[in-house]
Amino acid sequence: MLRTRTSRAALSMACAALLLATSACGSDEPEETPATQVRLYGTDGNMLNSYATELKDRADLVNGMKGTTPLTPLAESFKERLLAVDPKLGDFLYSAESYDAVVISALAAQLAGSTAPAEIAEQIVGVTTGGERCDEVAACLQLARAGRDIEYRGVSLTRAGFTDNGEPATASYGTMHFDNQKIDDSKTEFVGAGEESGASTKTPPRGRKLRDGKAKDAPLVLGGLLPKTGDLALAYPPLAAGAALALREVNAAGGVLGEPVKWIEGDDGTNPEVAKATVASHVTKGVQVIIGAGGSGISRAVLPDVVAAGRILFSPSNTDAGLSAVEDKGLYFRTAPPDSLQGRALADVMLRDGPRKIAILARKDSYGEGLQENVRSELEKAGIGADRIKLLTYEPPADPKTPVDFTGTAKEIKAFGPEALLLIGFAESAPAITALDDAGVDIKR
Template sequence: MLVSRGSRAATVTACAALLLATSACGSDKPGGATTTTQVRLYGSDGNMLNSFATELKDRAGLVNGMKGTTPLTQLPENFKGRLRTVDPKLTDYLYSAETYDAVVISALAAQLAGTTDPAAITKQIVGVTTNGERCEDPATCLQLARQGRDIEYRGVSLTRAGFTDAGEPATASYATLNFDDQKIDDGKTEFVGAGDESAASTKTPPRAKKQRAGEKAKDAPLILGGLLPQTGDLALANPPMAAGAALGIKDVNAAGGVLGKPVLWIDGDDGTNPDVAKRTVASHIGRGVQVIIGAGASGISRAVLPDVVAAGRVLFSPSNTAAELTTVDDKGLYFRTAPPDSLQGRALADVILRDGPHKIAIVARKDSYGEGLQENVRAELERAGMGADQMKLLTYVPPADAKAPPVDFSGGAKEIKDFGADAVLIIGFGESAHVVTALADAGVQIRH
């Protein structure tokens, strides 16, 4: 659970006073003898996955003891089981619920609008989640929507409050995750809430269009296009998102579809690469896709958004967390079910401060997601009492594509060792495994 700012500040101050040589703040020898500092590793939503350990191959044991946060609701076992019917090999569930809800909300918005016109759909998306008749599954919600009744969808990830006027969750749930034996130890997972329910939109959407029995809209079907990270640095997060999308489509169509016809899904890769994503977006536009589900990474959504806006389509991401996207110029066409990192930064800072570190290195991939979350965490640590001299901020340029050389963080690893950090937060995707191995190769003693 979250600790108060006062207690966090007290922890930091106490440990700073004891200094590195004392056993209370990380000495690995009894009696307070000076020794090489052991470093605790921390991660964020892009690398706190079971699949991250496999990125380290025969050095997977380096992640044991690593902890971090991710936007995650305590998922019902029934939902996990239904995801596994779509993908029996599924081992992670990160953003599966957010993807499922993005698909369902898009379908409900089109049904309420009475058309698949993207401009009309956008006017219903926020209203689907606020100030209406509560419903919690696609079948019930679609039945109400067909009757022209205002609804308030509460799904798997969207449980406490609806969307803000900006088209993102007003509240969020975060999980504190721990690596043990080269995988996430579910027994140690804790869930904490963040955000403010009063931030949810109070605006009234346009009146819903009632659908007569047997009536089919002239512009149906609704076509959703995937823009998910099938390849690239974020590919390790694709399986749960793909499963969530497939299950959402399955449930909507089992409930009768939208506007009298089944919803169609067209697969698409964002490649964790702007060029790949732009080609996919162009293909979707050419094939009549009205709502694009993605992209996986915030920076990729930022890169393709001008193309989406120019074509008058909807971009709806289940996993973008960069805070800057809250105010991006999107002409009202961008939405997300993932909460902004202004919320995650606070949860992540709390996790780190529980361990009482006195020197923290924050390493981030150089893009809107990495640098944005890095700044959010830095600001939260500063509010808790950490001084600028107790923090070191570093970035790395992620590989452009799969053919590019891997991240070389040897120089940064040496800086961290010389700095004497006893905590290292790594904000990245699969490529950040090379940051972990670089730290070990530089002689940084990782605490397990």
């Protein structure tokens, strides 16, 4: 806003009358009011310690950034076991979900008495609902070998089991804060979402007790479809560590169907073509259950191939709410909760700070646009008018080495003048923060 001009005499009298000692007194030059400070918010794709390193020598720009991620309070013993797998682990995001995806797959195969994907799939939801409750791998496997119906409660799956669609009925979210260029664990708060009544009540097929404990089609072979490379590679270490830990503990407890479970590495590249090639390779190698993909959009791209091959796709980190109704012939599952739940948590985090204008910049894919729409809907329900919410998207780079140019987007955000900016994306979204800084946006820290 610009101040109107007036005479020096009038201005001097006004300044004297108001006892204002400002630099404007005695000057007839127009002056702009200070720019609105913008607080940054993030989601599960960027609320990681590794995200700050993407900004290099300007990593301090993330200080004060808040966000949410599917996160269950992790026991120190679980963290210690993960660190025994990967001593360099800096984050635990989706490690619990990855661990549980592998364990549930193993238990379902044991109850099915077979490694046939269709038979395993019929047991997966039932492993998490009804039956005799167990929360340790060895104890659960012992019950499954006896053909007993079980209700697995693991590291991420703590309150309720899966819905009929094969996803968690409830979720826990962590509200996280960046401070000193890293997530400050002491500030993390946890909030629950979802309803326990949403868990499936269907009775699964009766578990098989094998006479000699072995199955003719053993061993169970799992294949990784995790983001070793690409925009989501920063989330790979905890995902990989969770899967590796589960595999280690399942095999230490005697394996499945009388043999150790096998694992075949595989990269989804955060790229549909890379992921499709990995799926094709897994199919030729006899993989029955594919653990992944990392990103929701990648799972959408490969799911038709997985279904056509009669395999199971079990993701620990897909959150696109639209995947709840995807055509999968009963072969798609996830331990990560849908973004319909995270949208509420994110909106609540932002509204606590009282912003009146909010911009949401999202990666242009099913994950980004889906979560953007969920948050927008929740903000409007809370009374934020549509004219006070600005939605923007960006195309993910085809080549991770080519950064997205956010220059124009930063100018558009500055012109809108929001008090809050939500970034929905992966590592490639980091340059948006430096672009805002370059455009003169006052980032609140």
